[in-house]
Amino acid sequence: MKSAWPLFLAWKQLFPSQKKVSFFSLLAIVGVALGVNVMIVVVAFMQGFQQKFRSDIIDAQGHARAVPLKKQVDWKKDTKKISLQPEVEKVSPYIQGHLLLQNRDYHAVPFSMGIDPSQSDGVLPLNQFLQKGFIPIQGYESRDVTPVPTTDLLDDDVVFITQQVANRLGVRSATALLFDDQNDSSEKGRVLVEQLDPYVESDEWKIEFIDEDKYNIRNQQGSIDINCTFNQPLEDLGWGYPKFKLVEGNKPFSKGDQFKFQIFRSSTIEIYSPSMIEKAKSDEMSPPREVRVGGIFQVPWQGFHTDALIGTDRFMEDMRGEENACDGFFIKFQTDYLHDENKLGELCARLEGELEGDWSIIPWFIENAWFFDLLKFEEYLMVLIMIPIGLVAAFAIAIALMTTVLRKIREIGLLIAMGGTRFSVGMIFCMQGFIIGSLGAFIGCGMALTFIRYRDSLMSFIVTRIAGEDGQAGVTQFYDFYSLEVSYPWESEQSMITFLTFIFFAIGVSTLAGLLPAWRASRMNPAEALRSE
Amino acid sequence: MSEQTKKENVVLHAKSLSKSYSIVDAPDLKVLNQVNITLHESSSLSIRGDSGCGKSTLLNLLARLEPADEGTIFWGEKRIAAASKPLAVEASWRAKHVGVVYQSYYLIPELNVLENVLMSVRLSGLSIAEYEPRAKELLDQMGVESKSKQIPSKLSGGERQRVAIARALVNRPKVILADEPTGNLDERTGAEIMKLLLNASAKEKTSLILVTHNPSFARATDETSILKDGKLIYE
Ligand SMILES: Nc1ncnc2c1ncn2[C@@H]1O[C@H](COP(=O)(O)OP(=O)(O)OP(=O)(O)O)[C@@H](O)[C@H]1O
Numbered sequence: 001m002k003s004a005w006p007l008f009l010a011w012k013q014l015f016p017s018q019k020k021v022s023f024f025s026l027l028a029i030v031g032v033a034l035g036v037n038v039m040i041v042v043v044a045f046m047q048g049f050q051q052k053f054r055s056d057i058i059d060a061q062g063h064a065r066a067v068p069l070k071k072q073v074d075w076k077k078d079t080k081k082i083s084l085q086p087e088v089e090k091v092s093p094y095i096q097g098h099l100l101l102q103n104r105d106y107h108a109v110p111f112s113m114g115i116d117p118s119q120s121d122g123v124l125p126l127n128q129f130l131q132k133g134f135i136p137i138q139g140y141e142s143r144d145v146t147p148v149p150t151t152d153l154l155d156d157d158v159v160f161i162t163q164q165v166a167n168r169l170g171v172r173s174a175t176a177l178l179f180d181d182q183n184d185s186s187e188k189g190r191v192l193v194e195q196l197d198p199y200v201e202s203d204e205w206k207i208e209f210i211d212e213d214k215y216n217i218r219n220q221q222g223s224i225d226i227n228c229t230f231n232q233p234l235e236d237l238g239w240g241y242p243k244f245k246l247v248e249g250n251k252p253f254s255k256g257d258q259f260k261f262q263i264f265r266s267s268t269i270e271i272y273s274p275s276m277i278e279k280a281k282s283d284e285m286s287p288p289r290e291v292r293v294g295g296i297f298q299v300p301w302q303g304f305h306t307d308a309l310i311g312t313d314r315f316m317e318d319m320r321g322e323e324n325a326c327d328g329f330f331i332k333f334q335t336d337y338l339h340d341e342n343k344l345g346e347l348c349a350r351l352e353g354e355l356e357g358d359w360s361i362i363p364w365f366i367e368n369a370w371f372f373d374l375l376k377f378e379e380y381l382m383v384l385i386m387i388p389i390g391l392v393a394a395f396a397i398a399i400a401l402m403t404t405v406l407r408k409i410r411e412i413g414l415l416i417a418m419g420g421t422r423f424s425v426g427m428i429f430c431m432q433g434f435i436i437g438s439l440g441a442f443i444g445c446g447m448a449l450t451f452i453r454y455r456d457s458l459m460s461f462i463v464t465r466i467a468g469e470d471g472q473a474g475v476t477q478f479y480d481f482y483s484l485e486v487s488y489p490w491e492s493e494q495s496m497i498t499f500l501t502f503i504f505f506a507i508g509v510s511t512l513a514g515l516l517p518a519w520r521a522s523r524m525n526p527a528e529a530l531r532s533e
Numbered sequence: 534m535s536e537q538t539k540k541e542n543v544v545l546h547a548k549s550l551s552k553s554y555s556i557v558d559a560p561d562l563k564v565l566n567q568v569n570i571t572l573h574e575s576s577s578l579s580i581r582g583d584s585g586c587g588k589s590t591l592l593n594l595l596a597r598l599e600p601a602d603e604g605t606i607f608w609g610e611k612r613i614a615a616a617s618k619p620l621a622v623e624a625s626w627r628a629k630h631v632g633v634v635y636q637s638y639y640l641i642p643e644l645n646v647l648e649n650v651l652m653s654v655r656l657s658g659l660s661i662a663e664y665e666p667r668a669k670e671l672l673d674q675m676g677v678e679s680k681s682k683q684i685p686s687k688l689s690g691g692e693r694q695r696v697a698i699a700r701a702l703v704n705r706p707k708v709i710l711a712d713e714p715t716g717n718l719d720e721r722t723g724a725e726i727m728k729l730l731l732n733a734s735a736k737e738k739t740s741l742i743l744v745t746h747n748p749s750f751a752r753a754t755d756e757t758s759i760l761k762d763g764k765l766i767y768e
């Protein structure tokens with residue numbers, strides 16, 4: 001009880017009887033709350049981006065990459081050995097290099113990688129990347145209905161390239177446009193293009209209903225003209241032809257209903273490899289390799305080559321003029337290894353031992369250390385910028401409390417005359433700092449949680465204000481806050497640490513801010529204080 | 534009364550208190566010179582004197598708000614070297630056993646009337662729950678019970694001083710030191726307040742030192758004295 005009165009008075013000075021809250025304390029608390037809110041949100045977002053980059057990197061490169069240390073390695077045996085390890089989920093060998101791509105007068109030299117299409121998807125979610133790279137054409141009186149390409153389309157004469165390479169060369173993969181139909185009623189069924197392989201020819205396709213059940217499919221070239229029914233649908237015409245699919249709607253089709261598609265073939269590009277140049281030196285001219293663009297992909301991880309090409313392993317072997325080549329392999333581990341970097345590092349070292357030192361196995365966080373150092377640096381920089389801001393706020397609180405001390409000199413004298421010790425009188429001001437800090441931190445945390453909760457709508461509001469509706473896509477390509485994992489403190493230890501750090505920082509700094517006024521108050525001579533006017 | 538019993542009855546006693554201030558033109562201004570003062574249980578003493586003669590200084594020394602140059606103070610049995618620096622233990626003794634009333638009431642503006650009175654209780658570490666009925670009773674006695682939820686800035690000067698007196702009395706102190714309690718009030722209100730103070734302290738069996746300029750108020754106390762040229766002269 002005895003020690004409680006400074007706290008009571010401190011509380012009352014901030015929240016006087018009959019007044020609920022003093023203007024000063026309101027400002028101070030809101031100030032602290034805003035500060036805590038901003039600091040938590042910034043750091044939480046930084047951590048969210050880090051988390052995002054982590055998973056993007058692991059998506060793009062697996063958990064680790066093995067690189068042979070010797071010229072001659074039996075990679076087939078070694079990858080087999082690694083894939084049999086209990087921690088390993090999938091192994092995917094690759095061949096890499098640079099190739100010169102040409103389309104008419106346009107050239108590109110992308111980083112090129114050959115993978116075994118049957119094995120790759122376990123490490124690289126290539127299908128997902130193809131989806132990300134897919135950008136439909138804005139058609140006039142027509143709609144782009146091209147299906148997103150899949151890795152099934154990859155063969156030795158087909159490559160996938162990144163958006164940037166496609167733009168540079170002016171090439172596209174096969175595209176389907178559906179002409180807008182006046183009769184088109186959404187109640188009726190639809191016709192979908194289910195697959196467009198890289199070998200389809202440019203052509204116009206028409207699907208016309210003879211009655212509600214019977215329809216005719218034909219192309220303008222005249223090579224196909226088939227009548228089908230729903231019970232006996234069009235069989236797969238095979239490689240080189242689009243695959244259509246009819247979907248029934250609420251209303252039946254009627255005679256005369258038709259769907260008209262314009263199909264554009266995929267571009268071909270010519271490819272030269274360094275081995276061809278070697279051959280050319282010895283006067284063995286070989287023609288460039290012609291391949292088709294099977295799809296456009298995009299790797300969300302910005303550290304990945306923006307100019308890239310992915311083909312089959314055999315395609316790359318051909319380009320290199322080598323057989324049985326392997327430049328390394330990607331490894332994906334069981335998910336338990338995803339978060340614990342130490343465990344992952346140890347595991348990689350152990351696997352290196354298994355392979356008798358023929359390979360170096362590099363975990364993702366070492367391969368991309370530069371990037372994470374950069375992010376960490378950014379985070380520290382933010383904190384470094386914010387700490388002085390916090391101190392400025394602390395000074396403001398200190399000054400305000402100091403003014404209070406000077407305003408209350410006579411009360412301080414009275415409290416001592418009534419039997420308060422100098423220490424307790426000082427505590428009143430320390431406690432005020434403490435209360436301001438605690439309430440501010442509490443409210444700030446609440447604000448931060450709200451911000452995190454509604455971050456998507458808030459961020460897109462901000463981004464559309466800055467970049468407009470159209471620019472939003474560009475911003476999200478770099479800062480993809482939509483898929484950002486910002487965790488609540490009860491969800492992750494890291495987030496808990498962030499919250500606690502700033503709570504303690506705010507309370508500590510505010511309490512310290514109260515210290516100077518407290519010291520001033522406790523040094524006051526009560527007799528003089530009572531005399532003061 | 535024998536010497537022995539008389540000593541037991543003494544609540545506050547000071548021997549040869551001296552205090553001088555050094556100011557710019559008078560380097561050694563002797564305000565109090567070998568002052569002796571004795572206050573008995575349930576008795577009242579008034580001190581008069583010209584302005585600036587050292588009355589407030591004397592009360593401050595007795596309350597141990599500042600050290601004297603020399604002398605000894607007895608708080609009951611407790612012997613204190615008046616020249617020593619005031620200690621924290623003295624503060625807690627003061628909280629329990631000394632009540633103060635000043636010319637400018639010094640109520641805490643953020644607290645309501647009742648909370649102001651209970652501030653004494655808080656400071657001495659006594660139980661609020663136990664003392665709240667007494668605080669209300671004292672406010673009633675002072676005639677300001679109806680204002681107990683009011684904040685001080687909405688009270689008149691007289692009402693504020695009534696609250697201050699209730700605050701001084703609530704802990705059942707041994708001594709009340711009142712420094713010109715009616716100094717800011719008009720004659721009639723002053724007389725009312727003075728009556729309340731004297732009656733209440735008599736009823737509570739609390740001793741009182743009253744500093745006042747008003748001779749008629751001074752005469753109402755058991756003993757009267759005048760502070761002059763640094764000496765306290767009993768009349
Ligand atoms: N801290 C100080 N420093 C210097 N001089 C002081 C100090 N405190 C008091 N004095 C001086 O001591 C003298 C006595 O002051 P004190 O306040 O005790 O007078 P007082 O009798 O209470 O007067 P009043 O009736 O006007 O209240 C005054 O001359 C005053 O100037």
Ligand SMILES: [Mg+2]
Pocket residue numbers: 588589590712
């Ligand atoms: Mg005075």
